[in-house]
Amino acid sequence: MAAEGSRGALQAPAERLPVLQDSEASWTVAAADPQPPNARDGGETPESLRVPAAEERVGSSLGGRSIDPVESLSQLLEVSGEYKIPLPKAKFQAICRALHNQICSPAKQLSIENHKELFHCVLLLARSSPDDMLAFLHKQQEIEHEAVRVVSLELLRAIVGADLPETRVKKLLIVKSTLSDQNATTQGTFDRFGSLIGRIAPYSCDSLATSRQWVVDCISCLLCIQGQSINLGSAEEELRCLREALTAPDPEALFQASSKMARVVSEYFPSEQATDFIEATLGGLLSASPTCATAAGLWMKIILKECGGAMLDEVPDILAILYRHMPTIQEGSLRQFLVEAVSILAHHHQEAVISSLLSKRLPMDSDTAELWRSLGGDPLLATQVLRALIEKIKTPARTEGNITSETEIDRHLAAAEPLSATCAIFEVVSALQSSKAVRELLPELFPVLLQQVSQTLGQKLPLPTRSSPSEIRKGLQLPEGNPCR
Numbered sequence: 190m191a192a193e194g195s196r197g198a199l200q201a202p203a204e205r206l207p208v209l210q211d212s213e214a215s216w217t218v219a220a221a222d223p224q225p226p227n228a229r230d231g232g233e234t235p236e237s238l239r240v241p242a243a244e245e246r247v248g249s250s251l252g253g254r255s256i257d258p259v260e261s262l263s264q265l266l267e268v269s270g271e272y273k274i275p276l277p278k279a280k281f282q283a284i285c286r287a288l289h290n291q292i293c294s295p296a297k298q299l300s301i302e303n304h305k306e307l308f309h310c311v312l313l314l315a316r317s318s319p320d321d322m323l324a325f326l327h328k329q330q331e332i333e334h335e336a337v338r339v340v341s342l343e344l345l346r347a348i349v350g351a352d353l354p355e356t357r358v359k360k361l362l363i364v365k366s367t368l369s370d371q372n373a374t375t376q377g378t379f380d381r382f383g384s385l386i387g388r389i390a391p392y393s394c395d396s397l398a399t400s401r402q403w404v405v406d407c408i409s410c411l412l413c414i415q416g417q418s419i420n421l422g423s424a425e426e427e428l429r430c431l432r433e434a435l436t437a438p439d440p441e442a443l444f445q446a447s448s449k450m451a452r453v454v455s456e457y458f459p460s461e462q463a464t465d466f467i468e469a470t471l472g473g474l475l476s477a478s479p480t481c482a483t484a485a486g487l488w489m490k491i492i493l494k495e496c497g498g499a500m501l502d503e504v505p506d507i508l509a510i511l512y513r514h515m516p517t518i519q520e521g522s523l524r525q526f527l528v529e530a531v532s533i534l535a536h537h538h539q540e541a542v543i544s545s546l547l548s549k550r551l552p553m554d555s556d557t558a559e560l561w562r563s564l565g566g567d568p569l570l571a572t573q574v575l576r577a578l579i580e581k582i583k584t585p586a587r588t589e590g591n592i593t594s595e596t597e598i599d600r601h602l603a604a605a606e607p608l609s610a611t612c613a614i615f616e617v618v619s620a621l622q623s624s625k626a627v628r629e630l631l632p633e634l635f636p637v638l639l640q641q642v643s644q645t646l647g648q649k650l651p652l653p654t655r656s657s658p659s660e661i662r663k664g665l666q667l668p669e670g671n672p673c674r
Contacts, residue, residue, distance in 0.1 A: 259291075259306045266313035275317055285314060285325045293340050297402045308347050315348050322348070328386055328407045363668030367531040382415050383462030384490075386454060387469025391477050393435060393447040394484035401435040401443070408454060415457050427453050442481055444487060451488045455495035463503045464510060466492060467530075474523060486526030493530055497537035504541040508560075515556040528563035535564055535574065543577055547609045553616075572626050574617055575634065582637050611641050 262284070269276060269316040276284070292307055315322040328339040386408070393404040409428050427449070434446035458466075470485050477485060488635070493500075493507075500507065511527050518524050542564075549557045565571045618627060627634075 215517065223446070259303060259310065263306055263310050263313065264318065266310060270313060270317050278321070281314065281321055282316060284310075284323065285322065288314075289325075289329060289337075289340065289344075292344075293336050298429070311344050312347065336647065337531070342425040372581070380462075381465070382411060382459060383466035384469040385411060385463075386458075387466040387485075388473060390447070390454075390488045391473060391481040394440070394443045394480040396478065398436050402432055405429075405432040405435060405450070408450065414453065416461070424453050426455065443480065444483065447484045448487050448491060451491040452495060458492055458496050460496050460499035463492070463496070463500045464506045467507055467510050469520070471510065471527075474514075474518060482523055486523060487564060489526060489530055489535060493537075494534045497534055500534075501538050501541060504538050505545045507534065508545045512556060512560070514561075528559060531560050532563045532566060532570065535570060536567075539570075539573060539658055540578065543574065543581075543613075547606055547613065548583065549609070551605055551612065552608060553609070553612050558612075558616050562615035562620035565617040566622075568621065568623040568626045571617055571623075572630065573622045575614060575626075575630055578582055578610040578614050578617070579630075579633055579637050582607045582641060607641060608645070611638065614638070 288307055288310055294305070311322070323345075326341045326345055326564075330338050332338065336567050389404055389407050389411075392400050395401050395404075405428055409425065412424060412428075431446050431450050431453075434449075435443060436445060437446070469488065474482050474485055508531065511530055513526060515524070518527060531542065546557065546560060553561075564574045621627060
């Protein structure tokens with residue numbers, strides 16, 4: 190009823206809108222926050238927010254249906270945004286305080302649904318008046334109360350993460366002003382160093398010079414936070430020089446400056462946050478401009494190259510993230526960043542990469558085949574990978590112990606490993622440009638492949654659903670039952 194009433198109010202003649210809109214907002218805010226919205230900062234509750242106790246109760250019902258006041262507020266704000274009618278400034282501030290207090294209140298144990306609805310209301314307010322919403326949250330960060338500052342940071346992160354059109358231009362300014370306030374910084378910021386870098390770094394090649402310079406300021410703040418107990422040395426001076434370099438209009442010059450900045454950051458990058466960084470980087474790849482997307486790919490490659498040696502434990506998760514994004518990232522240059530990332534990881538942790546790729550079930554899909562082919566681009570790496578795959582076929586893994594659902598899966602994977610390794614050899618060799626490397630490996634490779642042929646004769650082998658691009662390109666006519674295809 191509240192939502193439908195507000196729709197009617199917003200469609201009413203213009204001279205009636207302020208009264209109806211103000212009245213409706215008053216009831217909803219009071220119901221959403223029974224405690225005085227200004228109780229925390231010593232202010233008095235506005236008269237417009239004082240309503241009878243019966244109306245303040247969440248359990249009010251009409252027609253047997255319980256009315257959720259937070260949901261009613263959400264609906265009201267959606268209608269307000271749809272008809273482009275801003276709330277009165279005083280009412281806007283009152284709603285902001287009420288929502289903020291509701292989230293901060295330790296006495297209220299919010300359900301996940303209520304928590305999401307409250308955050309949704311904040312996002313709707315940010316859309317309707319981004320400047321007022323951001324000014325309110327920054328003011329909350331000045332309050333000497335940790336819970337208030339933490340909630341303000343979480344709400345700012347939600348606004349940045351939502352990528353609202355109304356706040357997109359201000360996104361970097363939000364992060365910069367937030368990180369610059371050392372009093373508002375919490376441990377949560379340190380734990381999100383990787384994800385924040387992944388979201389911010391691509392804008393180092395944004396079309397706006399001010400945005401590019403804000404990136405340097407944001408990263409400088411993050412490095413200061415991350416390295417509070419570390420001597421940053423010349424890093425700050427290097428970033429100051431790069432800030433000037435990012436004013437150049439030439440894209441190639443921007444890419445070079447952005448890459449240098451990535452190398453500076455890599456010296457202080459926490460390897461345990463690699464998955465957060467990769468997820469954040471790839472998450473914004475498709476929605477970014479071409480230059481920002483290229484910058485994101487360059488940062489991913491540089492961080493993996495410079496810090497990959499310490500990422501052994503993260504290798505399976507990083508490969509899973511790369512594999513998961515392959516179906517959606519089809520543009521040639523962007524997709525190349527994904528396959529190059531696998532190759533870089535393999536240079537650091539060859540066994541871990543091979544084991545992770547071999548764990549993919551047969552028949553081998555086109556994305557997995559492309560990842561294997563990425564290991565054939567470098568002749569030296571390809572030779573090492575092929576030798577490791579030969580060993581996998583010669584000495585297949587065994588599983589011991591009692592049979593459980595988990596060990597049964599392990600047994601299945603172990604039994605399929607020689608065949609998976611054979612398919613992998615096909616992909617690596619097809620991408621290998623050096624015939625010399627193949628000739629040198631032939632005395633080891635040929636007997637192993639013959640052994641696989643003899644062991645699989647008469648078996649029903651897993652067949653693929655489609656051919657690979659390399660097979661089509663080379664015009665190969667493979668016999669029916671080929672396990673690699």
